[in-house]
Amino acid sequence: MSSTPFLLTGVTGGLGAKILDDMLDKHHVPASDIIATSRSENNRSRFEQKFVQFRVADYDRSDTLVKAFKNIDNLLFMSSSERDNPKRNREHENVIEAAKQAKVKKVWYVSLAFGGFGDTSKIGFQQAHYETEDKLKNSGLDFISLRAGVYADAFPLFLNWYPSTKSVLLPEMTPSVTEGKVAFASRDELGEAMATLLAKGLADFPSIQPRTEKNIILLTGPKAESLVHLVDAINRGRTTNMPVEYLKPADWVEECTKDDEGGKPRAWFEARVIFTQGVCDGDAELLDPAFETLLGRRPETGTETVERLVKEDSGYTWHQNHARLALLSGS
Ligand SMILES: NC(=O)c1ccc[n+]([C@@H]2O[C@H](COP(=O)([O-])OP(=O)(O)OC[C@H]3O[C@@H](n4cnc5c(N)ncnc54)[C@H](OP(=O)(O)O)[C@@H]3O)[C@@H](O)[C@H]2O)c1
Missing domain, CATH: 3.40.50.720 (NAD(P)-binding Rossmann-like Domain)
Structure with a gap:
């Protein structure tokens, strides 16, 4: 055969x-x-x-x-x-x-x-x-x-952002979320x-x-950018002025679990702290030319993607963000 x-x-x-x-x-x-x-x-x-x-x-x-x-x-x-x-x-x-x-x-x-x-x-x-x-x-x-x-595209997950969000709450990490970058x-x-x-x-x-x-x-994309850069991109795309606020990780988990719009449980936010630490440690910051070679053009940066997505749809959601069934750590 x-x-x-x-x-x-x-x-x-x-x-x-x-x-x-x-x-x-x-x-x-x-x-x-x-x-x-x-x-x-x-x-x-x-x-x-x-x-x-x-x-x-x-x-x-x-x-x-x-x-x-x-x-x-x-x-x-x-x-x-x-x-x-x-x-x-x-x-x-x-x-x-x-x-x-x-x-x-x-x-x-x-x-x-x-x-x-x-x-x-x-x-x-x-x-x-x-x-x-x-x-x-x-x-x-x-x-x-x-x-x-x-x-x-999964930025709502990383920022725990919903179209109704008035300010983005992030855990205070070392190095800080303004320094940690992702390609x-x-x-x-x-x-x-x-x-x-x-x-x-x-x-x-x-x-x-x-x-x-x-x-x-x-x-990986052509530029490493922080989670705060993604917030700036949402603000540009939706012409809003959403600020970023910070809480110590344990307080952040507590606060987010209280009345999360998606009903996500504590374990989900605890896993997010580990994720955010990885982001801040630069675990995903490495740039490599292979992606551009395969596309035959410069790939979009993260902020370009986010700005485009919220411009196209100001009510943009990422499915996992709203999944009440996302009982453990989200990927
Ligand atoms: N790079 C990233 O940032 C990132 C972000 C999120 C996820 N991911 C990973 O990338 C994968 C693809 O992403 P996506 O956005 O296309 O996800 P998606 O839209 O949720 O699709 C997942 C796909 O995987 C198949 N699948 C899942 N579990 C399976 C299983 N146990 N056996 C057979 N097929 C299974 C599903 O097929 P059926 O339902 O038809 O069986 C579906 O086609 C995800 O599964 C996840 O592992 C990567």
């Missing part, structure tokens, strides 16, 4: 959908060369309408993975949106085991950019990415880790870059050399 060039997980989500659309529409990869997956059989028709093959793949159900990954050249392994890290790690282990069993030729893992090319970030969900990368490294599989820049990236541009890489292949970009034994390609 001949193999199919691409199997893409995560294509019902924002990043994966952009990757699939660009592969089809921009790079003209034949639909028959792509298998789309979802945990739900209900998504079959939306892909088959585009003549893209469909298989069910649920990271939590190994049987679906072994079946789905049969006769695949390239597997786009989207990190799970599961927020419980031990569970997420188990799911990712299932994916790696199934890829080994099915003898997938190459795995492209969508990781995250905290730690740059290193493994030093203490942020919980980044630790889960490190663990998955370690498992890939030890699996014998041919793999690349695409460490994706932090989504600028944010827009989700659509990340999808565009990943689609280009998958469709054209790494050999087309000789300047992009995967680094370390984890074969990392770092896709």
Whole structure:
């Protein structure tokens, strides 16, 4: 039986959908060369309408993975949106085991950019990415880790911002949140870059050399900016004058938990303090030219993305910010 060039997980989500659309529409990869997956059989028709093959793949159900990954050249392994890290790690282990069993030729893992090319970030969900990368490294599989820049689109999460917010409350950290910077990236541009890489292949970009034994390609934006810069961008985009106020981390958690518009629990805000510490420590500040090389133009900066998003929609929300079900740390 001949193999199919691409199997893409995560294509019902924002990043994966952009990757699939660009592969089809921009790079003209034949639909028959792509298998789309979802945990739900209900998504079959939306892909088959585009003549893209469909298989069910649920990271939590190994049987679906072994079946789905049969006769695949390239597997786009989207990190799970599961927020419980031990569970997420188990799911990712299932994916790696199934890829080994099915003898997938190459795995492209969508990781995250905290730690740059290193493994030093203490942020919980980044630790889960490190663990998955370690498992890939030890699996014998041919793999690349695409460490994706932090989504600028997710700014409501980082600032606990809602369209009704009158002032942004942030934890007082050392170094301060005005100093800690992130090389944010827009989700659509990340999808565009990943689609280009998958469709054209790494050999087309000789300047992009995967680094370390984890074969990392770092896709980070062109400028490192602080959370306060993002607040300035919201103010520019919505022509508001929202100030930033600070509280000691424990008081910040207390205050935010009191009457959070999204009803998020204490554990969510506690995890945000660890996240903000990572931001302030510069865990995601490293710039790398690979993203620009793949796009063929300078990527948007985080503040450009935020200003554009709130100009386009002054009531902009990020889904996880409003999820009352986001009971543990948000990613
Ligand atoms: N770089 C960043 O700043 C950043 C920010 C947030 C998230 N992320 C990570 O990037 C991933 C993609 O981001 P996104 O914005 O596209 O997320 P999204 O819109 O929430 O989509 C998540 C996708 O992952 C699939 N998925 C989730 N858990 C799965 C599982 N257990 N088994 C199989 N498929 C699963 C979902 O497929 P079905 O529901 O159809 O099964 C869906 O297509 C997220 O899952 C998260 O790990 C990165």
